[in-house]
Amino acid sequence: MLKSSVRPCRTMCAVYWFLDLIRAAPNILKAASRRLFSATRVQAVSTMAADEEVVGTVKDQLAKLFEESLRVTVPDQTDTDPLIAACNPRFGDYQCNNAMSLWTKIKGTGSAFTGPQPVGQAIMTNLPRSEMIESCSIAGPGFVNVKLSRQWIAKSIQKMLIKGIETWSPKLRVKRAVVDFSSPNIAKEMHVGHLRSTIIGDTLARMLEFSNVEVLRRNHVGDWGTQVSISVCLRVCMHIYVSVYLFVSSDLACINIIAFYKASKQRFDSDPGFKERAQQAVVSLQGGKEKYRKAWSQICEISRKGYEKVYQRLGIVLEEKGESFYNPYIPGVLEELGKKGLIEESEGARVIFIEGKKYPFIVVKSDGGFNYASTDLTALWYRLNEEKAEWMIYVTDVGQREHFEMLFTAAKRAGWLPPGDNSYPKANHVGFGLVLGEDGKRFRTRSTEVVKLVDLLDEAKSRCKAALVERGKAEEWTEEELEQTAEAVGYGAVKYADLKNNRLTNYTFNFDQMLNDQGNTAVYLLYAHARICSIIRKSGKDVEELKKTGALVLEHPNERALGLHLLQFAEIVEEACTNLLPNVLCEYLYNLSGHFTTFYTNCQTSPNRWCCQSLVAFVLWGQRRRQADSCCVKRLQRSCGNASIYLVFGQSTRYDILGEDSSHLQKDFDNYVWAHDYRYYAQCIRHCEKVKDCARTVQYRSDI
Numbered sequence: 001m002l003k004s005s006v007r008p009c010r011t012m013c014a015v016y017w018f019l020d021l022i023r024a025a026p027n028i029l030k031a032a033s034r035r036l037f038s039a040t041r042v043q044a045v046s047t048m049a050a051d052e053e054v055v056g057t058v059k060d061q062l063a064k065l066f067e068e069s070l071r072v073t074v075p076d077q078t079d080t081d082p083l084i085a086a087c088n089p090r091f092g093d094y095q096c097n098n099a100m101s102l103w104t105k106i107k108g109t110g111s112a113f114t115g116p117q118p119v120g121q122a123i124m125t126n127l128p129r130s131e132m133i134e135s136c137s138i139a140g141p142g143f144v145n146v147k148l149s150r151q152w153i154a155k156s157i158q159k160m161l162i163k164g165i166e167t168w169s170p171k172l173r174v175k176r177a178v179v180d181f182s183s184p185n186i187a188k189e190m191h192v193g194h195l196r197s198t199i200i201g202d203t204l205a206r207m208l209e210f211s212n213v214e215v216l217r218r219n220h221v222g223d224w225g226t227q228v229s230i231s232v233c234l235r236v237c238m239h240i241y242v243s244v245y246l247f248v249s250s251d252l253a254c255i256n257i258i259a260f261y262k263a264s265k266q267r268f269d270s271d272p273g274f275k276e277r278a279q280q281a282v283v284s285l286q287g288g289k290e291k292y293r294k295a296w297s298q299i300c301e302i303s304r305k306g307y308e309k310v311y312q313r314l315g316i317v318l319e320e321k322g323e324s325f326y327n328p329y330i331p332g333v334l335e336e337l338g339k340k341g342l343i344e345e346s347e348g349a350r351v352i353f354i355e356g357k358k359y360p361f362i363v364v365k366s367d368g369g370f371n372y373a374s375t376d377l378t379a380l381w382y383r384l385n386e387e388k389a390e391w392m393i394y395v396t397d398v399g400q401r402e403h404f405e406m407l408f409t410a411a412k413r414a415g416w417l418p419p420g421d422n423s424y425p426k427a428n429h430v431g432f433g434l435v436l437g438e439d440g441k442r443f444r445t446r447s448t449e450v451v452k453l454v455d456l457l458d459e460a461k462s463r464c465k466a467a468l469v470e471r472g473k474a475e476e477w478t479e480e481e482l483e484q485t486a487e488a489v490g491y492g493a494v495k496y497a498d499l500k501n502n503r504l505t506n507y508t509f510n511f512d513q514m515l516n517d518q519g520n521t522a523v524y525l526l527y528a529h530a531r532i533c534s535i536i537r538k539s540g541k542d543v544e545e546l547k548k549t550g551a552l553v554l555e556h557p558n559e560r561a562l563g564l565h566l567l568q569f570a571e572i573v574e575e576a577c578t579n580l581l582p583n584v585l586c587e588y589l590y591n592l593s594g595h596f597t598t599f600y601t602n603c604q605t606s607p608n609r610w611c612c613q614s615l616v617a618f619v620l621w622g623q624r625r626r627q628a629d630s631c632c633v634k635r636l637q638r639s640c641g642n643a644s645i646y647l648v649f650g651q652s653t654r655y656d657i658l659g660e661d662s663s664h665l666q667k668d669f670d671n672y673v674w675a676h677d678y679r680y681y682a683q684c685i686r687h688c689e690k691v692k693d694c695a696r697t698v699q700y701r702s703d704i
């Protein structure tokens with residue numbers, strides 16, 4: 001959980017930030033990279049031309065160099081794309097993997113090379129000189145390992161910092177995409193399946209938007225002819241509503257739509273007369289009879305109010321274009337497909353046969369009605385032709401994979417989409433696994449009902465609130481701050497627990513795990529972010545000024561590792577977008593927090609030295625300031641045993657001295673620092689607590 005010293009307003013900035021995890025991912029990067037500009041590291045002034053050209057990801061830049069080398073090494077192989085990948089840090093930062101495949105192509109063709117290793121060697125030798133590369137080496141059968149220059153890494157990060165957030169975004173090949181996600185069904189409760197679709201879809205949309213793609217966020221709600229079974233129920237529900245609304249009640253608020261749906265379904269199953277009336281109601285509705293249409297739109301309105309509340313809580317923006325929207329376009333689209341010879345008659349229905357599939361894609365049912373498939377075909381046509389989207393992304397559970405495979409194959413046969421999967425316009429189904437309970441079975445409530453989304457969010461929030469109250473936040477914060485923080489942390493935790501897994505796996509819903517402040521959780525990341533903000537705030541430095549006038553220097557290996565990781569952000573977002581995998585970005589953020597912690601711990605001063613320096617400062621300045629000399633230090637040292645000061649101060653409490661020159665104390669104390677008495681330092685800490693208010697020049701930090 002968040003540490004007590006992080007002040008509420010800041011905490012909330014941080015947690016709100018997390019609600020915007022993906023959109024704000026660059027902020028954590030920014031914050032982390034700013035830290036590199038610590039006061040001791042600011043060196044010569046360097047100014048950057050504001051209009052310097054954006055050059056692409058590290059991989060792209062390396063690929064350009066290797067492309068040149070390949071042109072010289074194997075001039076006949078003009079279609080060879082450089083294969084660049086990040087590599088095991090023991091061997092370098094990146095590697096070029098072309099040698100093996102090139103060798104397979106050229107061996108026996110009279111080439112001068114005698115094996116893949118010499119090919120690799122030649123690729124390495126022919127690399128053009130570049131300030132990017134510090135050194136290269138050859139490994140195994142011709143892999144060329146590249147170690148990047150630390151000056152170049154430093155320069156590139158600085159460039160990004162100065163030029164702003166846009167330069168962190170990858171350049172994708174598409175301009176406009178549709179992300180079809182969430183898409184609950186009218187008159188039914190949103191459940192955990194819709195939660196996954198909402199969270200994953202929103203994240204994909206954010207990542208694409210960050211990559212400068214215009215995203216049409218579409219809520220394809222089931223408000224018309226949904227899957228056969230659901231649509232029947234829905235229609236019954238509509239029928240009942242028609243009666244209720246018209247004859248019983250005009251007060252919409254008094255209707256519990258879910259209970260009503262259940263009752264109507266029960267009656268539909270048990271009463272044939274009712275069933276018939278319900279089916280007639282559908283005909284009347286589709287025929288556009290005024291009172292049925294009116295009742296239908298009222299039902300939609302009630303449902304919409306329900307799921308909009310969920311979107312608001314989760315910070316989701318969506319535009320509803322439900323199934324009914326496409327209804328008027330269906331006949332025209334089917335006519336076009338018919339003319340192209342795609343549609344055939346089968347057992348009274350009209351279908352598209354898809355090679356390799358057991359069942360055809362039914363586009364008109366035997367009763368003449370349209371269905372889920374005809375709506376989706378039409379929606380795809382609309383998105384391509386009317387909305388001019390180049391990439392259609394559908395986020396649903398993996399159970400619908402078959403449906404989308406058939407849909408996309410039909411679209412390819414119609415010539416709407418190109419064959420193959422790599423060219424645009426293209427369509428992808430983003431499937432996800434089930435949400436499981438701790439028993440490993442489908443997540444349900446005790447009464448075996450589906451778990452309602454609102455209940456989950458309520459519980460996440462109330463657990464967070466309880467944890468905050470336990471930490472004494474109720475006394476420090478206003479009720480509103482407490483509520484907002486609990487919401488942000490709770491909902492963030494639910495989102496992140498879902499996103500961090502590969503979406504195709506089933507994931508187990510566990511509150512204890514997702515709200516843990518250790519390990520790969522939202523709470524841990526939020527904490528890391530809050531801590532970084534706090535460090536910057538307390539440093540008292542003008543970061544904007546440092547950004548402009550300071551030059552970054554990456555000396556320590558941990559500093560370099562953090563710098564390189566920051567630099568790889570764009571290619572990670574690109575990978576996450578291309579493969580539609582938000583977990584790639586989550587993993588990156590988690591590792592970033594790790595890199596930052598290591599950097600912060602190991603660079604500048606070691607924690608031990610820092611603690612000691614601060615401790616001495618407190619004891620001497622607070623108690624007997626004028627006698628702050630080596631004699632006191634020696635006295636201190638005499639009463640020390642062997643335990644490490646780190647045990648006492650650990651990662652949780654440090655004191656930072658600003659504005660006073662404590663270097664002489666530091667030097668003296670360094671000589672004695674490695675032997676300490678645990679009890680003695682425990683006393684010192686208590687003492688420090690007492691005197692901290694007096695020591696104006698000393699800044700208290702318990703945020704580490």
Ligand SMILES: NC(=[NH2+])NCCC[C@H](N)C(=O)O
Nearest residue numbers: 180183184185220221222396
């Ligand atoms: N274009 C689509 N088929 N989008 C997904 C719709 C999901 C559907 N309403 C369901 O709850 O399963």
